[in-house]
Amino acid sequence: MQWEKDAEQAMSRVPFFVRKRVKKKVEAMAGDSGATMVTMVHVEACRQRFMTNQEKEVKGFQVETCFGAGGCPNAIANHGDMADRLEKTLAALNLKEFMRAKVDGPLKMHHEFRVSISDCPNSCSRPQIVDIGLIGAAMPTITAADCSRCEACITACREHGITLAAQGPAINFDMCLACGQCYQNCPTETLRPHKKGFRILLGGKLGRHPQLGRELNTIFSPDETMTIVEKCLAHFMAHNEKGERFGELLNRTGYDFLKPLAILKKLGCP
Ligand code: SF4
Ligand code: SF4
Ligand code: SF4
Structure with missing residues (x-):
């Protein structure tokens, strides 16, 4: 459903942890009234209903x-x-x-x-x-596949968790956040997901x-x-x-x- 700019701005000020739910409720309220666009009238009506009966919304x-x-x-x-x-x-x-x-x-x-x-x-x-x-x-692991020394994994790892030794990559698991970026960028499959x-x-x-x-x-x-x-x-x-x-x-x-x-x-x- 389309949102008027004012209504959209009002929604951006709703705390993030309830925003998705509130948005759904406002859209349902607008839909029930036959509207095709959400306006401040719907946002305000929803706010009133929520404030007067919060327990029902829980x-x-x-x-x-x-x-x-x-x-x-x-x-x-x-x-x-x-x-x-x-x-x-x-x-x-x-x-x-x-x-x-x-x-x-x-x-x-x-x-x-x-x-x-x-x-x-x-x-x-x-x-x-x-x-x-x-x-x-996803925890990365090092496979037996030959490393091309392209350094894509080093660039991809924002935690500086990968170094290249003579025999190929080494992973410092103390720094690893298991984000998967290194193996996703490895062209040779030297790095692959472990778990x-x-x-x-x-x-x-x-x-x-x-x-x-x-x-x-x-x-x-x-x-x-x-x-x-x-x-x-x-x-x-x-x-x-x-x-x-x-x-x-x-x-x-x-x-x-x-x-x-x-x-x-x-x-x-x-
Ligand atoms: S999984 Fe993420 S944090 Fe861990 S080594 Fe790879 S890129 Fe770095
Ligand atoms: S996958 Fe990661 S970056 Fe993407 S939305 Fe989820 S938490 Fe955010
Ligand atoms: S991305 Fe893969 S091929 Fe490139 S340096 Fe890292 S491990 Fe080697």
């Missing part, structure tokens, strides 16, 4: 994504399937009713459990500041006491990621006090609840 959880699936050349993971799986898992938990029973007073947007997926380490959807953040990642999947960050939040999510120290396949997410949600629901954010809960309980997971034992983390 869904209990949010799954946000970056624009990687829209064709961003930096995308490593394809979040489409993962976002659907997360939506289904979160919807089945009825988190809105769960939080309503925990929170004193009306539910607000910040009570929602938030998961954010970015398809590369540029992290456009800010996975560091949500309850569970996923970052698409593709997601980095996982837990317990990030903004608010009065902001903190970045703590990262588990490896890359997880989509199935492994879902196993960890389900374990985190079970822990969140078993130990939540007064609707606290996952990060606050983890500060109180620690991360030992993850240790029995076979995949984490196998991978040697957190």
Whole structure:
């Protein structure tokens, strides 16, 4: 749907973490009234409805994504399937009713459990500041294919994680963010992806006491990621006090609840 310039500008001032949802609601409201273009009248009407009944607008959880699936050349993971799986898992938990029973007073947007997926380490959807953040990642490896010494990988690596020795490239994994740029630019396939999947960050939040999510120290396949997410949600629901954010809960309980997971034992983390 088309947007009038004023309405578009007003939307750009909506906080990023609710912008996508608000935009959808304004467009639905405009559509219901038979309009083909969104104007300030629709934006204002939507704002009024939201301010007078915020609890009704609360869904209990949010799954946000970056624009990687829209064709961003930096995308490593394809979040489409993962976002659907997360939506289904979160919807089945009825988190809105769960939080309503925990929170004193009306539910607000910040009570929602938030998961954010970015398809590369540029992290456009800010996975560091949500309850569970996923970052698409691919760890490079060196194959037996001959290196042409073109230095494309060195130019591509913004972390200065690659050097060229006499026998070919060397990767400094302490500097590597698993962004995949080096192997994507390697013409000889000397560099190839070793494991593709997601980095996982837990317990990030903004608010009065902001903190970045703590990262588990490896890359997880989509199935492994879902196993960890389900374990985190079970822990969140078993130990939540007064609707606290996952990060606050983890500060109180620690991360030992993850240790029995076979995949984490196998991978040697957190
Ligand atoms: S996070 Fe990466 S893949 Fe997603 S939109 Fe940003 S640059 Fe593109
Ligand atoms: S994956 Fe990214 S950060 Fe890691 S070595 Fe390659 S280009 Fe550098
Ligand atoms: S991009 Fe590939 S071929 Fe070129 S220097 Fe790096 S490893 Fe060698």
